[in-house]
Amino acid sequence: MxxxxxxxxxxxxxxxxxxxxxxxxxxxxxxxxxxxxxxxxxxxxxxxxxxxxxxxxxPGYNQGYQQTGYQQQQPYQQPQQQQWQPPAPGPENAYAGGQHPDQKIHIKPEEQKQNWYDLDDKRKQELKIGGGLLAGAAALGAGMFAYKQHEKNEEEKNSLAWGLQNWLAEARNRADDFQRNGPRGPATWVLTQGRSIPPHAIVVGKEKSWTLYISRAFQDSGIQLGKASDVFKKGAVIGYKNDEIHLDSYEILVGDMRGLTWVSMHGRFNHNALNGKRPVEGGRENDGTPLYIAKAPHKGAEHPGKASEKLEGAFIPYDGTEKCVKDYQVLCYL
Incomplete structure (x- = not known):
């Protein structure tokens, strides 16, 4: 069956x-x-x-979470300050949370789940003429989430714009659901902007005098993991292809460590080494390879980063590049 x-x-x-x-x-x-x-x-x-x-x-994530027994034993109490709202987007990322004002064509929810290359030529043309790509194009044009855009042809740029705005729409929906209903479990991704860190963002560690949190964002048709802090010039930093990329629109992981744990790992990510525990949703490479939330020691601090079955260890963004650390930990549900 x-x-x-x-x-x-x-x-x-x-x-x-x-x-x-x-x-x-x-x-x-x-x-x-x-x-x-x-x-x-x-x-x-x-x-x-x-x-x-x-x-x-x-059955969905929320039901699976309720079945773990964690919620009955230690229910998540939503604090008063959870009414936090992300700041209004500035001119450089004005379309991060919604539809471009010039968009005249409706994009169906099922279309947002499709790859740009899976759409037929007629629909692609309708989307381009009717403003269905303007939100993503505007963001890419402002440098948000763009990676070596100048090296890509027009169809690749359209694909990036399509993927970017669909991710932004999904992230906004997750954030709206969080504001209305509270957390769906001990870990929830929340869209934010700039240096605005929401209450109960999961703390990974301290670097010098500042606190490091877990972030993720769309990058080159994938969703990459990194770090956030209210001292970074834009708010978040992700690592990608040995670059450290600063972003001002990103998701940050909010949660309750009573329902989470860090599991030690060495070298490539190995699902069997988690001893039956389930890793928290992370990101993915643009080829679909899952990325898992990692933390790794470097220069006297614990840094957020990523791990996968293709990487030799945890990769953390640091000092303008990415560092590979062989011994690290992966965030999992209890």
């Missing part, structure tokens, strides 16, 4: 799952994450033509 796709599950070679009425077969073994559903990760899952109907819907 084919089971329903679920987040926080390791899928190995030969796995087949149901998701929203369709069946998908594994392409690349990985640990599933809540926002990496089969339809939006074609590098990880291949849709089976004519797949059977799935009667039971995916």
């Amino acid at each position: 084919v089971s329903n796709w679920e987040p926080g599950t390791f899928y190995g070679q030969g796995s087949v799952v149901n998701y929203e009425g369709s069946q998908y077969k594994i392409i690349q073994p990985h640990s599933s994450q809540s926002d990496w559903t089969p339809p939006v990760t074609p590098a990880l899952w291949g849709k089976i033509p004519g797949g059977g109907h799935c009667d039971n819907q995916n």
